[in-house]
Structure formats: C-alpha cells, structure tokens
Amino acid sequence: MPPSIQLQQVHKSYAAGGRQVAALHPLDLEIQAGEVFGIIGHSGAGKSTLIRLINRLEEPSGGRLRVEGQDVTALDRDGLRALRRRIGMIFQHFNLLSSRTVAGNVAFPLELAGTPRAEVASRVAGLLERVGLAEHAGKYPAQLSGGQKQRVGIARALATEPKILLCDEATSALDPQTTASVLELLSRINRELGLTIVLITHEMDVIRRICDRVAVLDAGRLVEAGPVTEVFLHPQHPTTRRFVSEAEHVDEGGLHADVRAVEGRIVRLTFLGPDTYAPLLGRVARHAGVDYNILSGRIDRIRETPYGQLVVALVGGDADAAQRAFVEAGVTVEVLRP
Structure with a gap:
C-alpha cells in the first residue's frame, strides 16, 4: 500500500x-x-x-x-x-x-x-x-x-x-x-x-x-x-x-553511578519476544563458568511485544564464551565495560 x-x-x-x-x-x-x-x-x-x-x-x-x-x-x-x-x-x-x-x-x-x-x-x-x-x-x-x-x-x-x-x-x-x-x-x-x-x-x-x-x-x-x-x-x-x-531511569551509558565500582565485565542483554521469559541467564552462567551480578533490569512490553533488558556484571570464568552463548540464543549483547 x-x-x-x-x-x-x-x-x-x-x-x-x-x-x-x-x-x-x-x-x-x-x-x-x-x-x-x-x-x-x-x-x-x-x-x-x-x-x-x-x-x-x-x-x-x-x-x-x-x-x-x-x-x-x-x-x-x-x-x-x-x-x-x-x-x-x-x-x-x-x-x-x-x-x-x-x-x-x-x-x-x-x-x-x-x-x-x-x-x-x-x-x-x-x-x-x-x-x-x-x-x-x-x-x-x-x-x-x-x-x-x-x-x-x-x-x-x-x-x-x-x-x-x-x-x-x-x-x-x-x-x-x-x-x-x-x-x-x-x-x-x-x-x-x-x-x-x-x-x-x-x-x-x-x-x-x-x-x-x-x-x-x-x-x-x-x-x-x-x-x-x-x-x-x-x-x-x-x-x-x-x-x-x-x-529507564539510568544514565546514558546504561549504568547507575553507584555500580561503577562493581568488578567484572558489564554487559547489557536485550531479550525480545517469548525468549524474554526463558531461563537463559543461569544456563549460560553454568555453561561458561561465570558468576553474574544483575545491576539493573526491566521486563515490560513494547506495545504487544514482551522485552527484557538486563545490565549484568560477568565475573570469573569465560566471559567471551558467555557472550557467544547469549548471541547464539538470539540475545543482543552490548558491552558497557570490558
């Protein structure tokens, strides 16, 4: 049309x-x-x-x-x-x-x-x-x-x-x-x-x-x-x-000022659609041997589409393997701090 x-x-x-x-x-x-x-x-x-x-x-x-x-x-x-x-x-x-x-x-x-x-x-x-x-x-x-x-x-x-x-x-x-x-x-x-x-x-x-x-x-x-x-x-x-x-009530870098001292690689994970509710975080952490610390997050909807965004610190283990696993699962990964 x-x-x-x-x-x-x-x-x-x-x-x-x-x-x-x-x-x-x-x-x-x-x-x-x-x-x-x-x-x-x-x-x-x-x-x-x-x-x-x-x-x-x-x-x-x-x-x-x-x-x-x-x-x-x-x-x-x-x-x-x-x-x-x-x-x-x-x-x-x-x-x-x-x-x-x-x-x-x-x-x-x-x-x-x-x-x-x-x-x-x-x-x-x-x-x-x-x-x-x-x-x-x-x-x-x-x-x-x-x-x-x-x-x-x-x-x-x-x-x-x-x-x-x-x-x-x-x-x-x-x-x-x-x-x-x-x-x-x-x-x-x-x-x-x-x-x-x-x-x-x-x-x-x-x-x-x-x-x-x-x-x-x-x-x-x-x-x-x-x-x-x-x-x-x-x-x-x-x-x-x-x-x-x-x-989202965060600063433009995606981080609250009081979490900048947290150790580890900080990433923003974006989930869209039904995968928003999948238990992916724990599964990837076990696979890559990393610990994770959720610094901020939100699960909501954009019109009728569910979405989730988590800012997570990945500590120890293989952070690169964790990132690859998230990407393979269809999650968008943005590194906020290497």
Missing part, C-alpha cells in the same frame, strides 16, 4: 528579527496506513510544527506533502476543507466548548458539515458509547475529569469518520493512570477502525506503550527513525539515548 502520509524535503521557517528562523529543517518521512506513528522531541524540537503541517494548520515553507496520495500543498480552500474532514485532531488541553454538553461538543463538527439532525444524534450516541461516556452525554466540560474531557475530544475527532487521527500531546496533561487508559483507548480505536494515528509526545514511555514506529526530532532536525523495538532498545543518536535513559 502507498504511504498514508509522505513528506519530501518539507521544512518550515518563521520570520523573526528581520531574518528567517528554521523551526523544521528539510526532512523526508513516510507514515504507513493503519500504523500508530510517534514523533518525540523536547520542547522546541519542531514536533508540533510537523504535525500541524499535515493538515496545513501550518503552511510549509517548502517541500512536498502528500496525504493518501493527494498533494496537500496544492489544495485550494475547498480542497483543504475536505482534507480536514478526513483528518481528526486531538489537543493537549482538550479545546472543548464550555457552553455545550458532552453530546453537543461531539456533534459540533457534524453540524458544521451539514449532517442531518437524525444522523448526528445516532452518530454521537455511537461515539460516546465507543469512548465510554454514554452516561455523561448531558454533562458539561466543567463537570468532567481530565481523562473524561480527553475522551470527549477523541469522540469529537472521530465524528467525521476520518482516516487519520493527529494527537498533539494528547496525554501530557493527564496523570499516569489516566494516561494509560487513554492510550489503551487510542490503541483499540487503531485496531478496530484501522485509523492511521500520528502522535507527538516528549515521553518515551508513551511511544513504547502504543506506537509501531517513531521519529526523533532535535532542534528541528530528524535525527533517528524506525520501529519502536529497534529505536527504544538500541538508540543510536544522543538525543534518543537521553529519552530512553529517562524512561
């Missing part, structure tokens, strides 16, 4: 103080139909600019942008209006109309599109059922929790039956438990409706929970991109390594 979204040398600059300041340097990016694609970067990295270029809330300074094969940069006003009906958007601070009920907020884009009243009522009821707010249809935004407000925003974004859903820091204003429930809802919507979801965030843990692939931005430049399993477990660029270190 052709990409759902394709950017070719797209860039964006602003005039400031009599000169042009680049918010986004020329980049190439393809987002496939039906995937959840994450864009991560610190404040000022250009991620909000990038996502707003997709539906032309921001005008690109150059390059070519295609959505479902259509050249977005060439659209006139009517064409742009039609495009935006195919692209839903969820905002960080909800952007709900305080004078309208929950049902009224979800109905608003349908009313703007001239949808018949009976169809509006039916579609709104179905959307509120989908996001778990059917019993709150008559409430006003002030009566809702943050998570409930974001669910209204999601329902509203789905009202015009879009093919693409843009999420602009959709969970950054929410607590961790509510964030998890909203991400699960978005993941379910992706599975059930086959929507392409583009999500921007400054949290690698959000990327890990929901995204198939990720692009990393730094100072307006695309510095790394690929499957989340690869980028999260084996980051290449310093910016990506910082994000992963923050998520």
Whole structure:
C-alpha cells in the first residue's frame, strides 16, 4: 500500500528579527496506513510544527506533502476543507466548548458539515458509547475529569469518520493512570477502525506503550527513525539515548553511578519476544563458568511485544564464551565495560 502520509524535503521557517528562523529543517518521512506513528522531541524540537503541517494548520515553507496520495500543498480552500474532514485532531488541553454538553461538543463538527439532525444524534450516541461516556452525554466540560474531557475530544475527532487521527500531546496533561487508559483507548480505536494515528509526545514511555514506529526530532532536525523495538532498545543518536535513559531511569551509558565500582565485565542483554521469559541467564552462567551480578533490569512490553533488558556484571570464568552463548540464543549483547 502507498504511504498514508509522505513528506519530501518539507521544512518550515518563521520570520523573526528581520531574518528567517528554521523551526523544521528539510526532512523526508513516510507514515504507513493503519500504523500508530510517534514523533518525540523536547520542547522546541519542531514536533508540533510537523504535525500541524499535515493538515496545513501550518503552511510549509517548502517541500512536498502528500496525504493518501493527494498533494496537500496544492489544495485550494475547498480542497483543504475536505482534507480536514478526513483528518481528526486531538489537543493537549482538550479545546472543548464550555457552553455545550458532552453530546453537543461531539456533534459540533457534524453540524458544521451539514449532517442531518437524525444522523448526528445516532452518530454521537455511537461515539460516546465507543469512548465510554454514554452516561455523561448531558454533562458539561466543567463537570468532567481530565481523562473524561480527553475522551470527549477523541469522540469529537472521530465524528467525521476520518482516516487519520493527529494527537498533539494528547496525554501530557493527564496523570499516569489516566494516561494509560487513554492510550489503551487510542490503541483499540487503531485496531478496530484501522485509523492511521500520528502522535507527538516528549515521553518515551508513551511511544513504547502504543506506537509501531517513531521519529526523533532535535532542534528541528530528524535525527533517528524506525520501529519502536529497534529505536527504544538500541538508540543510536544522543538525543534518543537521553529519552530512553529517562524512561529507564539510568544514565546514558546504561549504568547507575553507584555500580561503577562493581568488578567484572558489564554487559547489557536485550531479550525480545517469548525468549524474554526463558531461563537463559543461569544456563549460560553454568555453561561458561561465570558468576553474574544483575545491576539493573526491566521486563515490560513494547506495545504487544514482551522485552527484557538486563545490565549484568560477568565475573570469573569465560566471559567471551558467555557472550557467544547469549548471541547464539538470539540475545543482543552490548558491552558497557570490558
């Protein structure tokens, strides 16, 4: 299938103080139909600019942008209006109309599109059922929790039956438990409706929970991109390594400061898939005659895929043989200290 979204040398600059300041340097990016694609970067990295270029809330300074094969940069006003009906958007601070009920907020884009009243009522009821707010249809935004407000925003974004859903820091204003429930809802919507979801965030843990692939931005430049399993477990660029270190609560070298004095060869072992739960460490230690000391570790999931990462000190015996045995078993081995 052709990409759902394709950017070719797209860039964006602003005039400031009599000169042009680049918010986004020329980049190439393809987002496939039906995937959840994450864009991560610190404040000022250009991620909000990038996502707003997709539906032309921001005008690109150059390059070519295609959505479902259509050249977005060439659209006139009517064409742009039609495009935006195919692209839903969820905002960080909800952007709900305080004078309208929950049902009224979800109905608003349908009313703007001239949808018949009976169809509006039916579609709104179905959307509120989908996001778990059917019993709150008559409430006003002030009566809702943050998570409930974001669910209204999601329902509203789905009202015009879009093919693409843009999420602009959709969970950054929410607590961790509510964030998890909203991400699960978005993941379910992706599975059930086959929507392409583009999500921007400054949290690698959000990327890990929901995204198939990720692009990393730094100072307006695309510095790394690929499957989340690869980028999260084996980051290449310093910016990506910082994000992963923050998520894993270790320093960028993979070691806590208080274990640097531990003796032995220190390695990071990465397990992926069902082998994450295999009793491999003890078996390799017996085979190679090494003792091991687990310095840090985590077993979790990247979307639906289990993974494990252990930082281990191998002491005595044949550390080279231990490394070879891990590699032969399909484990990725990185030497942090020889």
